[in-house]
Amino acid sequence: MILVTGGAGFIGSNFVLDWLQGTGESVLNIDKLTYAGNLGTLEPLHGNVKHVFVRADICDRGAMDALLAEHKPRAILHFAAESHVDRSIHGPADFVQTNVVGTFTLLEAARAYWITLPAAQKAAFRFLHVSTDEVFGSLSEDDPPFSETTPYAPNSPYSATKAGSDHLVRAYHHTYGLPVLTTNCSNNYGPYQFPEKLIPLMIANALAGKPLPVYGDGNNVRDWLYVGDHCAAIRRVLADGKPGETYNIGGWNEKKNLDVVSTLCDLLDASRPKAEGSYREQITYVKDRPGHDRRYAIDARKLEREVGWKPAETFETGLAKTVRWYLDNREWVDEVASGEYQKWVEANYAERV
Numbered sequence: 160m161i162l163v164t165g166g167a168g169f170i171g172s173n174f175v176l177d178w179l180q181g182t183g184e185s186v187l188n189i190d191k192l193t194y195a196g197n198l199g200t201l202e203p204l205h206g207n208v209k210h211v212f213v214r215a216d217i218c219d220r221g222a223m224d225a226l227l228a229e230h231k232p233r234a235i236l237h238f239a240a241e242s243h244v245d246r247s248i249h250g251p252a253d254f255v256q257t258n259v260v261g262t263f264t265l266l267e268a269a270r271a272y273w274i275t276l277p278a279a280q281k282a283a284f285r286f287l288h289v290s291t292d293e294v295f296g297s298l299s300e301d302d303p304p305f306s307e308t309t310p311y312a313p314n315s316p317y318s319a320t321k322a323g324s325d326h327l328v329r330a331y332h333h334t335y336g337l338p339v340l341t342t343n344c345s346n347n348y349g350p351y352q353f354p355e356k357l358i359p360l361m362i363a364n365a366l367a368g369k370p371l372p373v374y375g376d377g378n379n380v381r382d383w384l385y386v387g388d389h390c391a392a393i394r395r396v397l398a399d400g401k402p403g404e405t406y407n408i409g410g411w412n413e414k415k416n417l418d419v420v421s422t423l424c425d426l427l428d429a430s431r432p433k434a435e436g437s438y439r440e441q442i443t444y445v446k447d448r449p450g451h452d453r454r455y456a457i458d459a460r461k462l463e464r465e466v467g468w469k470p471a472e473t474f475e476t477g478l479a480k481t482v483r484w485y486l487d488n489r490e491w492v493d494e495v496a497s498g499e500y501q502k503w504v505e506a507n508y509a510e511r512v
């Protein structure tokens with residue numbers, strides 16, 4: 160079986176659902192169930208004996224050791240993290256704890272488990288670390304996209320902690336020979352994304368008749384990838400990636416934030432028209448994110464060349480699917496956005512008006 164951390168979050172749950180549908184190999188899914196983790200997303204797996212869910216914190220060394228000893232996975236796919244940049248600006252401590260200390264704890268548990276494996280299993284074992292393009296910092300308009308050799312220059316507490324975790328993963332290969340793989344992906348979107356992130360937040364606010372809060376001048380650029388394509392790339396890297404290597408994942412879809420929000424408004428105008436006017440009228444410019452990175456862009460040619468991956472979705476097909484999913488699953492959004500999340504909305508947006 161494989162072990163997945165963070166499999167109740169956005170990308171982890173998409174990965175687990177795709178994996179079980181595509182391969183049938185069992186998954187041990189470990190998640191702390193923070194505000195971002197949601198068991199409702201895994202409801203389709205109810206009763207599936209190939210999915211074992213355990214609520215646990217990756218910072219808990221005893222729990223990690225026990226789970227590895229009991230389930231003996233052939234690979235660890237490490238998705239669990241605190242992932243929202245704005246939250247890292249408001250409260251960085253949880254990011255240091257989970258992203259740095261948690262990854263360190265998991266690496267230590269993995270190393271202790273891995274050295275006990277018989278030779279063939281030891282050689283085949285993989286620790287795949289899911290990371291981000293944000294570790295490379297910010298590009299100006301004319302810079303080439305990030306490649307695997309771009310120097311690290313993280314700018315937010317989130318990206319600094321992800322960079323720290325990437326360095327630890329690298330060191331465990333270099334020093335101990337642990338067979339690690341690291342992927343650095345650009346912005347994901349798709350089903351089950353928590354509505355604090357740009358695309359689901361804008362869809363939810365548009366439908367609720369609320370302002371669509373665009374930070375700064377709206378000209379920051381992100382490189383968007385449909386979550387199913389990210390999951391497919393991770394499967395390819397797990398199968399054919401070379402231990403110790405890093406792989407950038409991206410869909411060659413650079414977009415300005417304002418263009419993304421305007422396109423979402425147009426899709427909603429077409430599929431769920433308002434009684435009067437366009438959703439574009441709800442677009443509101445608000446105070447910028449402190450230290451806001453201007454542009455991210457990924458050069459994914461190494462991945463295409465070495466493991467034969469290419470995205471299946473264009474931005475247009477992926478976004479249309481995503482809007483449809485959020486329109487059809489409003490109860491999922493209502494459920495995850497209740498309670499504690501409202502306090503976050505108040506904390507993040509009240510000060511921007």
Ligand code: NAD
Nearest residue numbers: 165167168169170191192193195196216217239240242347
């Ligand atoms: P998410 O915030 O939606 O989910 C994170 C999951 O990790 C949640 O289920 C949460 O409960 C769990 N978790 C948090 N702390 C934990 C802990 N201490 N122990 C166990 N579980 C814990 O995040 P996501 O968007 O799905 O991102 C998954 C991974 O992909 C992260 O490592 C992130 O850095 C990386 N990534 C995300 C994007 C993106 O656009 N969302 C892009 C590139 C890379």
Ligand code: DAU
Nearest residue numbers: 242243244291292293345346355356357372373374379416
């Ligand atoms: O690049 C990969 C990263 O993408 C991942 O590592 C992170 O986990 C993920 O959260 C994402 O980070 P971003 O900061 O780019 O995503 P977010 O959805 O928060 O914001 C996308 C852009 O939209 C960014 O330029 C800020 C802007 N924005 C965001 C929000 C929430 C707004 O203009 N208004 C908003 O309300």
